[in-house]
Amino acid sequence: MTGRRVVVTGMGSVSAAGIGAEPLWRAARDGKSCVGPLAVREPYGGRIKISAQVRDFDVAERLGPTVAPFADLFAAYALVAADEAVAQAGLDRDARQGARCATLLGTGIGGMHTIDDGIYAVYFANKRPEALTVPKLIPSAGPALLSMRFGATGPCFAVASACSSGAQAIGLGMQMIRAGMVDRAIVGGSEACATNGAMRAWETLRVLTPDLCRPFAKNRNGMVLGEGAAMFVLEAEESARARGAQPLCYLSGYGTNSDALDPVRPDAASASACMNMALEDAGLRPEDIDYVNAHGTATVANDGNEAEALNRSFGSHCDDMLVSSTKPVHGHTLGAAGAIELAIAIRALREQVAPPSLNVELQDPGCRIKLVGPEAVARPMRAVLSNSFAFGGINASLIITPAV
Numbered sequence: 591m592t593g594r595r596v597v598v599t600g601m602g603s604v605s606a607a608g609i610g611a612e613p614l615w616r617a618a619r620d621g622k623s624c625v626g627p628l629a630v631r632e633p634y635g636g637r638i639k640i641s642a643q644v645r646d647f648d649v650a651e652r653l654g655p656t657v658a659p660f661a662d663l664f665a666a667y668a669l670v671a672a673d674e675a676v677a678q679a680g681l682d683r684d685a686r687q688g689a690r691c692a693t694l695l696g697t698g699i700g701g702m703h704t705i706d707d708g709i710y711a712v713y714f715a716n717k718r719p720e721a722l723t724v725p726k727l728i729p730s731a732g733p734a735l736l737s738m739r740f741g742a743t744g745p746c747f748a749v750a751s752a753c754s755s756g757a758q759a760i761g762l763g764m765q766m767i768r769a770g771m772v773d774r775a776i777v778g779g780s781e782a783c784a785t786n787g788a789m790r791a792w793e794t795l796r797v798l799t800p801d802l803c804r805p806f807a808k809n810r811n812g813m814v815l816g817e818g819a820a821m822f823v824l825e826a827e828e829s830a831r832a833r834g835a836q837p838l839c840y841l842s843g844y845g846t847n848s849d850a851l852d853p854v855r856p857d858a859a860s861a862s863a864c865m866n867m868a869l870e871d872a873g874l875r876p877e878d879i880d881y882v883n884a885h886g887t888a889t890v891a892n893d894g895n896e897a898e899a900l901n902r903s904f905g906s907h908c909d910d911m912l913v914s915s916t917k918p919v920h921g922h923t924l925g926a927a928g929a930i931e932l933a934i935a936i937r938a939l940r941e942q943v944a945p946p947s948l949n950v951e952l953q954d955p956g957c958r959i960k961l962v963g964p965e966a967v968a969r970p971m972r973a974v975l976s977n978s979f980a981f982g983g984i985n986a987s988l989i990i991t992p993a994v
Contacts, residue, residue: 593768595827597837597993600681602674603933604667604780605818605920606642610674614820614930615937618916619966621946625803625814625921630786632710638798641784642816642921657735659722662701663782665732667819667926672736672776679823680835686741692772693736693746694763696755696779698925698980699788700748701727706785736776744772750925752980753885754846755779756820757928757988761844763824773829779929780819789815797889803922804949805886805915806893806957813887816921820929837993839936842973843872849983856891856979861899864985865975869903872973872989876904879911879989880971881944883935884959885979886915887922896979897957912969914962918948928978932988935976939990944969 603610606624607617617624628634628641649666650658661669676683699705704727708719725731729748737746745766749759756779763775792798792815799812830837845867849857869876885896901908916934923930938944944967953961971992978986 593770596764596767596824596841597827597830598822598839598841598936599825599830599835599837600675600677600679600823601820601838601933601936602671602678603818603820603930604644604671605930606644606816607920609670611933614920614933618919618934618945619943621948621964623919623948628784628789630784632786634786636790636793638789638793638800640814642814643784644817660725661735662704662726662731664697664701664780665735667782668695668732668778668780668821669735669739671778671819671821675821675823676740681823683740687774688741689743690773691742692744692763692766692775693733693742694749694759694775694777695733695736696749696759696925696929697729697732697781698750698752698755699781699783700729701731702783702785702788706787709787732780740776742776751984752982753924753927754978754980754984754986755925757978757986758846760822760929760932760988761846761986764841764844767824767826773826775824776821777824778819778821779926781924781926782817783924784815784817799888802949803888803918805884805888805917805947806897806954806959806961807950808952808954810888810890810893812889813917813922816923818920818923818930819926820933839939839990839993841988842991843868843874843989845871846986851983854981856895857983858895858898858902860983861896861979861985862902865899865903865987868975868987868989874973874989877907878973879975880969881938881974882911882913883931883974883976884913884915885977886917888917892979893954894956896977897959900959908959911960912944912962912967913959914945914947916945928976928986932976935974936990939971939974939992942968942971
């Protein structure tokens with residue numbers, strides 16, 4: 591670790607559990623799955639009919655007439671989550687954050703609903719796309735709208751690295767603060783992709799389950815697609831404490847690398863190296879990690895690979911270190927996954943409670959890790975690790991420790 595210490599002073603979320611970080615945590619802690627029937631606007635003929643969608647979210651009502659026309663759902667989720675994070679951080683939303691504040695947003699796809707609507711209009715309804723299609727669908731629309739909302743004139747960009755997008759955006763914000771480029775960063779991940787086209791595309795990959803998401807279970811048969819966002823306010827510790835802010839935790843370690851091997855097949859050695867980088871960055875030993883919020887997609891390839899990587903990095907400590915994946919609760923939210931799971935990890939650390947593993951009747955004996963059972967477990971935690979492993983072999987790991 592080099593440079594200034596970075597703290598999280600606020601966080602917010604929009605997820606299948608509802609609006610707010612609190613409903614998300616309660617669902618994860620209590621093992622309440624938010625997966626339900628898939629709801630799409632146009633006729634749907636797919637085999638997969640479940641998803642973890644954000645329900646009853648009215649963009650116009652949430653954002654008002656001046657912002658809503660420019661906001662695809664992914665951007666709208668990020669804005670609402672960021673409002674919560676900024677409020678918790680004790681910042682005035684109407685005060686301009688200026689050049690010392692960055693706005694970074696991870697998203698795997700960007701405006702998928704706008705893309706889907708435009709394609710349907712052109713090819714099936716013989717209509718023109720709506721006039722604001724282009725500024726709504728681009729991934730950079732999200733961070734740009736965030737910068738405008740909070741008057742943040744510092745670095746502003748989208749991170750698009752599939753399922754590692756959110757974690758990388760958070761890690762980059764931390765690095766910018768450490769390096770002295772900025773004093774504050776509004777960061778996170780957002781995704782809104784439960785559309786006809788996206789669902790059919792994922793179905794064709796044969797990685798979606800038709801019934802239950804079962805991470806690390808012997809009979810796992812795929813993931814459930816989810817939607818949502820989580821946003822955080824990161825600050826240099828001295829700046830946060832100078833204004834009287836109460837940190838939620840330290841963002842202590844970040845590692846990221848690339849397998850550079852295969853577009854879809856993961857590599858345990860690279861995933862392990864990524865976790866090792868995060869440990870080194872945080873100045874921690876493997877035995878300091880007490881809980882891991884795993885990437886845990888419930889696909890055959892990912893779970894076996896991640897379990898092997900954990901054993902490479904943590905060795906015999908895997909017999910004691912608790913692991914769970916919360917994706918059966920909120921779904922696999924793709925570019926938002928690292929952010930949503932970090933929000934859960936922060937609450938787990940603060941409450942010293944590891945969320946449960948759902949739907950695991952029999953753990954895969956090939957996944958030699960200590961899974962949390964079907965109920966949450968109270969456990970002293972000195973440090974928590976959150977993993978994100980993406981298509982293309984893009985890996986990211988974040989480590990948080992208690993604020994003192």
